[in-house]
Amino acid sequence: MKKFYLMLVLLVGMAVLAACSSGDEEASGGSSEGSSSVDTITAWAWDPAFNIAALEKAKEAYSGDGDFEVNIIENAQDDIIQKLNTGLSSGTTKGMPNIVLIEDYRAQSFLQAYPDAFHPLTDVINSNDFADYKIATTSFDGEQYGLPFDSGVAGLYVRTDYLEEAGYTPEDLTNITWDEYIEIGKKVKEATGKNMLTLDPNDLGQIRMMIQTNGSWYVDEDGSTPNLAGNESLEKAFETYKKMMDADIGKIVSDWSQFVGAFNSGDVASVPTGNWITPSIKQAADQSGKWAVVPMPRLDMEGAVNASNLGGSSWYILNVDGKEQAADFMLNTFGSNVDLYQTLVKDIGALGTYSAAAEGDAYAVEDEFFGGQQLLSDLSSWTDEIPGVNYGLHTYAIEDILVTGMQDYLNGTELKTVLENVQGQAEAQLK
Amino acid sequence: MKNLKSIFIYTFLSLAAIVSIFPFLWMLVSITNKSVDVTQGRLIPGTHLIENMKTLFATVDIVPALMNSAIIAIITTILTLLLASLAGYGFEIHRSKGKDIVFNILLLSMMIPFAAIMVPLYRMFGSISDTAPFLGIDSLGAVILPTATTAFFIFFFRQNTKMFPKDLVEAGRIDGLSEIGVFFRIYMPTMKTTYAAAAIISFMNSWNNYLWPLVILQSPEKRTIPLLISNLGSSYAPDYGVIMSAIVIATLPTALVFFLMQKHFVAGMMGSVKG
Numbered sequence: 001m002k003k004f005y006l007m008l009v010l011l012v013g014m015a016v017l018a019a020c021s022s023g024d025e026e027a028s029g030g031s032s033e034g035s036s037s038v039d040t041i042t043a044w045a046w047d048p049a050f051n052i053a054a055l056e057k058a059k060e061a062y063s064g065d066g067d068f069e070v071n072i073i074e075n076a077q078d079d080i081i082q083k084l085n086t087g088l089s090s091g092t093t094k095g096m097p098n099i100v101l102i103e104d105y106r107a108q109s110f111l112q113a114y115p116d117a118f119h120p121l122t123d124v125i126n127s128n129d130f131a132d133y134k135i136a137t138t139s140f141d142g143e144q145y146g147l148p149f150d151s152g153v154a155g156l157y158v159r160t161d162y163l164e165e166a167g168y169t170p171e172d173l174t175n176i177t178w179d180e181y182i183e184i185g186k187k188v189k190e191a192t193g194k195n196m197l198t199l200d201p202n203d204l205g206q207i208r209m210m211i212q213t214n215g216s217w218y219v220d221e222d223g224s225t226p227n228l229a230g231n232e233s234l235e236k237a238f239e240t241y242k243k244m245m246d247a248d249i250g251k252i253v254s255d256w257s258q259f260v261g262a263f264n265s266g267d268v269a270s271v272p273t274g275n276w277i278t279p280s281i282k283q284a285a286d287q288s289g290k291w292a293v294v295p296m297p298r299l300d301m302e303g304a305v306n307a308s309n310l311g312g313s314s315w316y317i318l319n320v321d322g323k324e325q326a327a328d329f330m331l332n333t334f335g336s337n338v339d340l341y342q343t344l345v346k347d348i349g350a351l352g353t354y355s356a357a358a359e360g361d362a363y364a365v366e367d368e369f370f371g372g373q374q375l376l377s378d379l380s381s382w383t384d385e386i387p388g389v390n391y392g393l394h395t396y397a398i399e400d401i402l403v404t405g406m407q408d409y410l411n412g413t414e415l416k417t418v419l420e421n422v423q424g425q426a427e428a429q430l431k
Numbered sequence: 432m433k434n435l436k437s438i439f440i441y442t443f444l445s446l447a448a449i450v451s452i453f454p455f456l457w458m459l460v461s462i463t464n465k466s467v468d469v470t471q472g473r474l475i476p477g478t479h480l481i482e483n484m485k486t487l488f489a490t491v492d493i494v495p496a497l498m499n500s501a502i503i504a505i506i507t508t509i510l511t512l513l514l515a516s517l518a519g520y521g522f523e524i525h526r527s528k529g530k531d532i533v534f535n536i537l538l539l540s541m542m543i544p545f546a547a548i549m550v551p552l553y554r555m556f557g558s559i560s561d562t563a564p565f566l567g568i569d570s571l572g573a574v575i576l577p578t579a580t581t582a583f584f585i586f587f588f589r590q591n592t593k594m595f596p597k598d599l600v601e602a603g604r605i606d607g608l609s610e611i612g613v614f615f616r617i618y619m620p621t622m623k624t625t626y627a628a629a630a631i632i633s634f635m636n637s638w639n640n641y642l643w644p645l646v647i648l649q650s651p652e653k654r655t656i657p658l659l660i661s662n663l664g665s666s667y668a669p670d671y672g673v674i675m676s677a678i679v680i681a682t683l684p685t686a687l688v689f690f691l692m693q694k695h696f697v698a699g700m701m702g703s704v705k706g
Contacts, residue, residue, distance in 0.1 A: 050666065073651055074651070074662055074665065075662065083646050087646070089550050090551070095568040261471045276667050279668045280668040
């Protein structure tokens with residue numbers, strides 16, 4: 001009898017397995033063998049409120065004459081990286097999407113590791129139409145691969161009420177250096193007891209933003225040689241970071257939720273970060289009217305500017321069946337449609353890097369949460385000033401090494417020694 | 432003196448209990464709070480439970496994801512129990528030098544991390560996608576197959592089989608049972624606790640499995656629960672109250688399975704240690 005039951009269980013198991021497959025025929029568009037034209041193109045992106053929403057708007061706005069469905073799939077950013085890496089390195093294009101969103105810091109490593117996997121857009125879009133600083137990160141070997149999307153333009157979000165208590169106005173923080181920022185921070189802490197900003201020892205976005213104000217990066221122009229020891233901007237950024245620590249104006253956080261929690265609960269007087277933080281800032285509705293955004297402080301060095309970037313991403317088209325259709329879709333939406341960009345800023349607050357779009361009315365709107373500031377047009381004008389750098393292949397790999405270097409430095413090791421050490425480690429690891 | 436010792440032990444145990452229970456407590460409290468409160472570390476239950484649940488059910492397809500996870504976990508568990516126990520039985524009862532070598536090679540495969548075989552595995556499943564779509568990329572079958580049985584479970588059953596009285600096999604044979612009959616009618620009922628322990632481990636592994644389903648499943652409607660939760664955290668302004676609600680729902684089945692089979696589980700684990 002037992003035997004009979006087991007056979008039954010096995011049979012049921014087999015039946016369920018077979019049943020699971022029934023949905024397969026209509027699903028997974030994009031990579032069927034044979035004809036290169038497809039009925040459905042698939043796009044992967046993260047964040048339903050931002051990138052996914054932008055794709056939905058693009059789908060509505062598509063005005064080309066291609067006849068296809070656009071299947072938008074939401075995946076977390078880390079998940080997309082994992083899936084792309086596995087899929088592309090296995091050499092099969094099965095299951096891969098037509099369009100994928102990749103963060104700018106990671107783009108070069110994908111383009112270099114899988115040169116044939118991406119479809120060049122050099123002849124499809126005009127790279128002059130987009131913010132200059134985006135082009136270096138989205139092109140490779142003279143070919144334009146990415147369609148630049150959201151701006152990671154950074155701003156200094158400040159609590160005007162805290163500043164006022166300490167006797168400052170947002171103007172006092174406009175176009176300042178990081179050293180001046182620290183001085184103001186000390187006064188603010190004295191007057192209000194609030195920290196000036198959050199610092200996350202495991203995420204050196206702060207350092208990245210600082211060095212980009214001076215057009216510098218973790219790697220040389222070639223995108224792969226580590227540029228750490230003897231990098232004056234990096235030295236200055238490290239010194240500034242330590243000054244912040246010593247001045248005790250930073251609230252230490254260890255992850256994203258604590259970071260968001262700190263400004264939502266009014267624990268910090270400013271947030272220097274990318275503009276994509278706006279929705280999170282606005283989450284604390286009771287703080288409406290108490291915020292303003294000013295340009296990023298610059299490093300106290302010759303040539304540094306008050307504009308920087310954090311994050312930001314671009315669209316890429318994979319070299320699979322349906323690539324022409326995907327390119328046509330992108331060209332007729334994110335590649336040329338000014339109205340679409342107006343909708344994007346109005347409805348979802350997504351700030352693109354398509355230069356012509358900044359002229360539109362939607363950018364001039366006054367934001368009550370930020371005391372009536374024309375936030376989008378301000379951010380957009382700062383975008384044009386961001387120094388372009390080649391983010392290269394190893395941003396996050398080098399940052400992992402730098403995080404430990406920073407700890408050593410904060411614990412008293414000489415800066416020169418620290419940077420020489422991390423340079424050595426980076427060179428050994430990234431051979 | 433004895434009192435002092437027990438005070439010390441109880442203090443230590445209480446501390447350990449608090450440390451291990453706190454995350455669950457925080458999780459349960461957080462589902463009743465708004466996202467803003469969660470990020471601020473609020474530890475008092477709030478009134479936002481119903482809103483969180485509503486948002487969760489309105490924004491994501493959690494029921495289909497639970498179904499997918501359940502189908503995968505149940506089938507994987509049944510296959511694991513059957514295949515691994517057959518193999519464990521065979522290795523131990525019908526022992527020979529050759530089989531011991533095969534078994535040792537099998538054990539070595541436990542040392543290869545999954546990430547190392549993932550790319551070739553993906554390629555394999557990609558190549559059968561056209562001929563056998565129910566086992567190809569983006570099918571639940573492809574999630575189940577590589578985990579249907581693993582060296583660990585074969586090892587687990589073999590170790591436990593060492594305690595199984597071999598006389599019973601002889602007795603069964605004398606009474607006219609076939610080899611298969613001995614396995615199903617004598618071995619299986621006797622080893623109930625081992626099966627229970629293996630079932631819990633296999634179910635939990637499969638339910639919580641993240642990496643392989645992530646790379647092999649592409650369509651949103653085939654997502655399992657861990658993938659769905661990972662997605663919820665993907666936005667620049669994640670709603671932590673809703674994420675916590677999803678995590679609580681995802682934790683319930685494994686907790687249920689564990690509590691239902693706890694007694695057997697402990698007995699089964701003890702067996703494997705003694706063996």
